[in-house]
Amino acid sequence: MSENLNWLDRLKNSFDGFEPNVQSNWSAFESKLDGLVKSSGDTELMRQVKSAQRFAFGATTVAAGLALWMVSPWLFELSEENENEGAGITELVLDEVSNGDSNGETAVPWQNAQDQRNRGEISFELKLDPSLAAESASDWNGVEKPVMGARTSTTFVLNLPETTVRGKGNKTSASGLKSGSAESSHVGVSESFSDEAKLAVSTENEDHVGHDESVKVVWAASNSEESEDLADFNVSVQEACAGTAVSFSLNGLDRKGSVLWNFGDGGFSQDLAPTHVYDNAGTYDITVSVRAPGDGTIRTRTVENMIVVRPKPEARMRWEFPNANPHRATVKLLDETDGASSSTWLIEQNDLLNSEVMLDIPGEYHVNLVASNAFGCQDVAVDDIKLGSRKEAIAPALFSPDGDDRYDTFMPLLVMDFAGDWSLTIWDGSEEVFETSNEFEPWNGRLPNGIMAPKGKKFVWKLETRTEQGERNLFVDEVLIDG
Amino acid sequence: MSENELREHIEGCKQGKRLSQKWVFERFYRLMFGVCMRYTHDTDRVQDMVQEGFLKVFTNIDGYTSKGSFEGWIRRIMVNTAIDSIRKDAVHPVDATEDDQLERLIENEDVQELDFEYGYSVHDVLDAMNELSPAYRAVFNLFVFDNYSHHEIAEKLGITVGASKSNFAKAKRNVRDTLLSKNKMKVAK
Numbered sequence: 102m103s104e105n106l107n108w109l110d111r112l113k114n115s116f117d118g119f120e121p122n123v124q125s126n127w128s129a130f131e132s133k134l135d136g137l138v139k140s141s142g143d144t145e146l147m148r149q150v151k152s153a154q155r156f157a158f159g160a161t162t163v164a165a166g167l168a169l170w171m172v173s174p175w176l177f178e179l180s181e182e183n184e185n186e187g188a189g190i191t192e193l194v195l196d197e198v199s200n201g202d203s204n205g206e207t208a209v210p211w212q213n214a215q216d217q218r219n220r221g222e223i224s225f226e227l228k229l230d231p232s233l234a235a236e237s238a239s240d241w242n243g244v245e246k247p248v249m250g251a252r253t254s255t256t257f258v259l260n261l262p263e264t265t266v267r268g269k270g271n272k273t274s275a276s277g278l279k280s281g282s283a284e285s286s287h288v289g290v291s292e293s294f295s296d297e298a299k300l301a302v303s304t305e306n307e308d309h310v311g312h313d314e315s316v317k318v319v320w321a322a323s324n325s326e327e328s329e330d331l332a333d334f335n336v337s338v339q340e341a342c343a344g345t346a347v348s349f350s351l352n353g354l355d356r357k358g359s360v361l362w363n364f365g366d367g368g369f370s371q372d373l374a375p376t377h378v379y380d381n382a383g384t385y386d387i388t389v390s391v392r393a394p395g396d397g398t399i400r401t402r403t404v405e406n407m408i409v410v411r412p413k414p415e416a417r418m419r420w421e422f423p424n425a426n427p428h429r430a431t432v433k434l435l436d437e438t439d440g441a442s443s444s445t446w447l448i449e450q451n452d453l454l455n456s457e458v459m460l461d462i463p464g465e466y467h468v469n470l471v472a473s474n475a476f477g478c479q480d481v482a483v484d485d486i487k488l489g490s491r492k493e494a495i496a497p498a499l500f501s502p503d504g505d506d507r508y509d510t511f512m513p514l515l516v517m518d519f520a521g522d523w524s525l526t527i528w529d530g531s532e533e534v535f536e537t538s539n540e541f542e543p544w545n546g547r548l549p550n551g552i553m554a555p556k557g558k559k560f561v562w563k564l565e566t567r568t569e570q571g572e573r574n575l576f577v578d579e580v581l582i583d584g
Numbered sequence: 585m586s587e588n589e590l591r592e593h594i595e596g597c598k599q600g601k602r603l604s605q606k607w608v609f610e611r612f613y614r615l616m617f618g619v620c621m622r623y624t625h626d627t628d629r630v631q632d633m634v635q636e637g638f639l640k641v642f643t644n645i646d647g648y649t650s651k652g653s654f655e656g657w658i659r660r661i662m663v664n665t666a667i668d669s670i671r672k673d674a675v676h677p678v679d680a681t682e683d684d685q686l687e688r689l690i691e692n693e694d695v696q697e698l699d700f701e702y703g704y705s706v707h708d709v710l711d712a713m714n715e716l717s718p719a720y721r722a723v724f725n726l727f728v729f730d731n732y733s734h735h736e737i738a739e740k741l742g743i744t745v746g747a748s749k750s751n752f753a754k755a756k757r758n759v760r761d762t763l764l765s766k767n768k769m770k771v772a773k
Contacts, residue, residue, distance in 0.1 A: 108760070109728050109756070112704065112709055112728065112759075113728050113729055115704065115705065115706055115709065116618070116622075116706055116709070116729060118615070119615075119618040119706050120614035120615050120617070120618055121614060121617050121618050121621060122614075123613075123614060123617050123627075125609060125610050125613030125614065126631075127606050127609055127610060129635075130609060130635050130638060131602075131606070133635060133639060134605065134639065134642065340595070340599075404649070405649075405650065405651070409595070
C-alpha cells in the first residue's frame with residue numbers, strides 16, 4: 102500500500118515551501134486587527150502602559166494557567182475503588198467536569214466517575230445514580246467514537262443502551278445500562294491512547310425531547326513528553342524584570358493537596374500561589390508537581406521557557422549647575438544609567454518635565470531617577486541636592502584686599518581640610534573672574550586684567566563640593582569688597 | 585530569518601507589538617496563501633481565509649508555547665480556518681456505499697499505474713484539484729497535505745469515516761487522471 106502512495110508523496114513534496122507570487126497587504130489587515138483590538142478593549146498603547154506599570158510597580162502575575170487537568174482531581178470525589186491501587190495503575194487523572202445545563206430539573210444521571218490508567222490504556226467507568234437514572238436516563242443515545250489522534254483532542258460519546266462503536270483499534274465496549282433500572286448502571290469504555298481524550302455522554306429525556314445535555318469528563322494522559330500541547334493547557338509566557346517579584350498561581354486549585362514549584366533558577370516553593378524574585382536575567386523553565394490528596398499520585402508538568410527575565414538597569418545620575426545666583430540655581434540632571442532608554446526625574450515627589458530645574462537657595466532637595474531600559478525594566482536611583490549659602494559654606498560676607506594683612510583674602514572655611522574635591526569660582530555678572538581648587542590659593546581681590554576689585558562692589562561666588570562619598574553640593578552667595 | 589529574530593517577534597506579538605505582528609504577517613503571508621490556495625481556487629476567498637487565519641494567530645498567540653514549530657502552528661490554524669470556510673460547501677459529500685469495493689478497485693488501478701512518471705508542478709496539481717468538488721478537495725487536502733487521518737477528517741467535516749475514505753479514493757483517482765491526461769497532452773505536443 103505504501104508504494105501506492107509514492108506519487109502522492111511526490112505530489113505533496115512538490116508543495117514544500119510553496120509560496121505563490123502574491124502581495125501581502127498589511128494595511129488592509131491592520132485595519133481588521135484594529136477593529137479587533139478596539140472591540141477587545143485594549144489598545145496597543147494601553148497594553149504598553151499596562152506592561153510598563155506592571156514592571157514598575159510590583160509583582161508580575163504569571164497566569165500560569167496550568168489548566169484544570171493539573172489539579173482537578175480535587176473537583177472529584179474519589180471513589181473507594183481507587184484506593185485499591187493495583188500494580189500498573191499509575192495515576193488517576195480526571196479533569197474537568199461540567200454539566201452542560203445548570204437547570205437542575207434535567208440533571209445528568211451520574212454519580213461519580215473514575216478512570217484508571219494502565220500503561221497505554223485508560224479504562225473509564227461511569228456509575229449512574231439509580232434514582233436519577235430512573236428519572237431521566239430513560240433514553241440514552243447518541244454515539245460518537247473517540248478518535249485518538251496525536252493531533253487533536255476528541256470526543257467520546259457513548260451510545261446507550263446499545264453502544265455501537267466506530268473507528269480504529271480495539272472495539273470499545275459498553276454495557277449494562279438499563280433504562281429506568283433501579284440498580285446502578287455501569288458503562289465501561291477502554292481504549293488505548295497516548296494523548297488526551299474527552300468523554301461526553303449525551304442524554305435525552307423523553308420529557309425533554311430535543312433537549313440535549315451532556316456531562317463532559319475530560320482526562321488527560323499525562324505522559325506529556327510525547328503529547329503535543331494540550332488544548333486545555335494555557336500558558337502565557339511572560340516577561341519579568343530581574344529583581345521584581347513574579348507571582349504564580351494554579352487555576353482552580355481550591356482544596357487540599359500539595360504543590361511543589363520549581364522556579365528553574367534553584368528556587369522552590371510549596372505555596373499554592375508563591376511569588377519569586379529572579380536575580381538574574383535569563384529564560385527559565387517552570388515545573389509544578391502536584392500531589393493528589395487521595396492516592397498520593399504525583400504529577401509533574403514542566404513548561405519550558407515559561408518566563409523570560411530581563412536584565413534590570415543600574416540607575417546612576419549626576420548633575421551640573423550651569424547657572425546660579427545667590428537666590429536660585431539651575432540644576433541640570435544627567436542620567437548616566439547604562440542602556441537607559443527613558444528616564445523620569447522626580448524632585449520632592451514632583452515630576453519634572455525636563456531635566457533642568459531651578460531650585461531655591463538655600464535648600465535640600467530629594468531627587469529620584471527612574472531609569473528604564475529597552476525591556477521596560479526599571480531601576481531607581483536616589484540622591485540629595487544640597488544648595489547652601491555663605492552660612493553653610495562658612496564664608497565671610499566681605500573682605501578688604503588692601504594689604505594690611507587683615508581679611509585680605511576670601512576663602513570659605515568649609516574647604517579647609519575638606520575630604521573630597523571642590524572648586525571655587527568668583528563671578529562678575531556672567532563673567533568668571535577667579536577660580537581655585539587650592540585652599541592655600543584664596544582670592545586676593547585681583548581681577549583678570551591685573552587691577553584690584555573696586556571697593557563697594559559685590560561679587561557672586563560659587564563653591565561646588567564633592568565629598569569622597571560622592572555627595573555633590575553647591576554653595577552660592579555674594580561677597581562685598583570692603584574698605 | 586534567524587531563529588532568534590523569529591522568537592523575538594513571537595514575543596513581540598504576545599505583547600501586542602504592532603511591528604512584530606507586521607513582521608510575522610509578512611514573513612508567513614505567502615506560505616499561508618499557498619496553504620489556503622489548496623482548499624479553493626477563489627483567490628478572494630483565499631485572501632479572506634489568510635487574513636482570518638492571521639487574526640486567529642494574533643489573538644491566540646499566547647497559546648503558542650514554543651514547543652513545536654511556529655510555522656506548523658500557524659499552518660494548523662490556517663487549515664482549520666480554511667476548513668471552517670469551506671465546510672458548508674462540503675456538507676453533501678458523496679456517501680460511501682460500496683467502500684470496500686471501491687477501495688479494492690482503486691488499489692488495483694494504483695498497482696497498474698505504479699510506474700507512471702511523476703513530474704508535475706504545483707500549478708498542475710492545483711489545476712487538477714480545481715476539478716474536484718469542494719468535498720473531495722477538502723478530504724484530499726487534509727489527508728495528503730495536512731496529515732489528517734480519516735477519523736479526524738470525518739470529525740472535522742462532519743461526515744462518516746467511510747465517506748472520508750471513499751471521497752479520498754475518488755479524489756485521488758480524479759487527480760491522477762487529470763495529471764495523466766496533462767502528461768499525454770505534453771507528450772502529444
